[in-house]
Amino acid sequence: MLVKIFRFDPSVDCQPHYDSYSVEVRPEDKMTVMELLNYIADNLDSTLSFFSHSACHHGICGRCAVKCDGKACLACTTVLDGEDVVIEPLKADVVKDLVIQN
Numbered sequence: 798m799l800v801k802i803f804r805f806d807p808s809v810d811c812q813p814h815y816d817s818y819s820v821e822v823r824p825e826d827k828m829t830v831m832e833l834l835n836y837i838a839d840n841l842d843s844t845l846s847f848f849s850h851s852a853c854h855h856g857i858c859g860r861c862a863v864k865c866d867g868k869a870c871l872a873c874t875t876v877l878d879g880e881d882v883v884i885e886p887l888k889a890d891v892v893k894d895l896v897i898q899n
Contacts, residue, residue, distance in 0.1 A: 798880060798881055798882065799817055799881040799882075800818045800820055800833065800882055800884065801815045801816070801817050801882070801883045802816055802818065802834075802845065802883075802884045802885075802894070802895070803815055803883075803885040803886055803895065804845075804894050805891050805893065806893050807891070807892075807893070813891070818841050818842065820833065820836060820837065820841075822877060822879050826879075828876070829872065829873060829874065829875055829877070830863065830872035830877060830882075831872040831873045833877060834847050834849065834872060834895075845894055846892075846895065846896045847872070847895040848860050848861045848895070848896060855874070856871045856873060856874035859871065861873045863884055863885065863886060863887055864883075864884070864885040864886070865882055865884055866882055866883055869887060
């Protein structure tokens with residue numbers, strides 16, 4: 798699967814951009830968006846910022862909310878289908894990458 802992720806570090810970048818990552822995910826693996834982000838951060842790009850260990854991991858706190866293909870979702874409970882995906886911050890108040898101000 799090709800994963801495009803919104804990237805922006807206001808201390809370094811003039812403009813937001815997207816980085817692409819190729820990740821092998823089989824539909825039977827039932828990987829969540831959070832697991833995908835953790836995989837990318839652990840294996841492909843350690844500079845990726847996101848709420849990796851949100852308070853609950855059960856879809857209760859909402860801290861891990863992002864947009865997947867333009868639709869709001871909770872990264873900890875949203876299961877991917879193995880298709881290409883674009884992951885963006887939920888709103889425009891970006892601190893860094895997928896981390897937003899509350």
